[in-house]
Amino acid sequence: GEIPKLASAIAHYVIRTQENVVLNNATQEGQFTRDPYIAATQPKSILCTPLLHQGKLTGILYLENNLTEGAFTTDRLELLKLLSAQIAISLENAQLYNNLQEFNQNLEQLVGDRTQELSHTLDTLKATQSKLVESEKMASLGGLVAGVAHEINTPIGVGVTVASALAENTTEFASTYKSGKMKRSELEEFLDIAIQSSNTLLTNLNQAAALIQSFKEVAVDRSSEERRTFIVRDYLDEILIQLKPTLRNSKHSIEIKGDTKIAIDSYPGALSQVVTNLLMNSLIHAYEPGESGQLVFDWQQEGSRLRLEYSDDGKGIPPENLSKIFEPFFTTKRGQGGSGLGLHIVYNLVTQKLLGEVECKSKVGVETKFIIKLPLQIDAKL
Known part of the structure; x- marks a missing residue:
């Protein structure tokens, strides 16, 4: 039959037990060595972790590295746990945002523009990557992605946290507004939070964009340069x-x-x-x-x-x-x-x-x- 797209035995195990699975060499260790996918594709490192929010399973994160054994170390698992929690929170918050269009339309426009810029620079980064592959100095793809991810993780992480907090504040503000009992001080407090949050978001998204810009420098082809x-x-x-x-x-x-x-x-x-x-x-x-x-x-x-x-x-x-x-x-x-x-x-x-x-x-x-x-x-x- 057709080869599955991932080790489903591992995915089912994580969904059932809500525990992490970390394998350094999937074909030779652990209870999943007979999984049809592992037998067919012979992957090396596998990591699978549940996405939990308030004790509820919202999804799973499944990562695989076919180049290196032992790619997923404990500190990387810690980092992923932190990110996973933020991803789960973000999924929840996405629901709240739908009710709050009028408050954060401008903010969304801002974030949207920045996201577009980031995706554009990521495209350029992919082009740069293909040049790097031609160079004998190229490290494995895993190293490249880990390097980029590591650098932009901090500003993106801060951005996610700030956006989550802003969403919660906006929800509270919306219900106070609808109750008709809003005090001027509450309006002013919310405006302060909204201004600070959008400034922090902008700073961190700009920082992430600047980091990606610096990665683009790896491209050596500076055709516009004068000799x-x-x-x-x-x-x-x-x-x-x-x-x-x-x-x-x-x-x-x-x-x-x-x-x-x-x-x-x-x-x-x-x-x-x-x-x-x-x-x-x-x-x-x-x-x-x-x-x-x-x-x-x-x-x-x-x-x-x-x-x-x-x-x-x-x-x-x-x-x-x-x-x-x-x-x-x-x-x-x-x-x-x-x-x-x-x-x-x-x-x-x-x-x-x-x-x-x-x-x-x-x-x-x-x-x-x-x-x-x-x-x-x-x-x-x-």
Whole structure:
């Protein structure tokens, strides 16, 4: 017969018991190894969890990863529990919203516009993803989606919570209004809540949209960018002017040692992004708060190429991480808002846009050095 679309034995079990099922390797563990779907498709990790609201089952969430064993860890389950509760609440609140059109029409318009923007940027993100797949540095699809989801989870989570609270307030307000016993103070209080809530919603949706925008940067194809000949030293000074506000807040000093006369025929915009990302990487990862460091740029001509070196004297990168630093979404600062894309963008821009190569050397506790080799003329044979 036809292969089912999911492991129905697991789904039925979760509906019946309202317990979580987490399998690290579905074909070899647990009581569902004989399920026809598992036998036919040989999935690896499976997670199935009930969506509960006020003790009532409103649905189930079923996730599967066919690439990796043990994809669903306890902390991911916790995160999903939190999201599941919010999804269940949202489903309930959807009912309330229908009765309150007149109060939140403007708000819905606002949220609608933002949602459209988000869906548009998500489409662009999918297009970006297909470019990433062509790159040998692409991590598994699971890693990509987890990275994006992790970053936008916070603002979206806040948005859901605020929208839920606003819906409850609006319901109370509506019944007070209908009773004909409304006090002026109650009207003013509700208006305050509505204004604050819509501002918070807007801020968080904008933040989510901005995060998605930053993911779009991974796309290297910047066709509109001009290519021109420029003096490396002068252009580096221009980039550093733009970064002054960021650098002013830190105690680091920047030293520039390179030859003042060397010019290069290339894409200045791409080089600017490379330099910015390298500097930001040092500021975020190389030093503890309050430490003062020495950041050094040096370059010279090497045959038909420019050899550009950038180093910091920070904590260094342990050997086990050194091989992963250019991978998308690899970051050691996930909890502090690191997207793990900075060095991946550096790698992509250097290799695909500037037609050069980049390597990183690091001694723990001593320094980290990036060596970038670029053609002095972009169309010159390497």
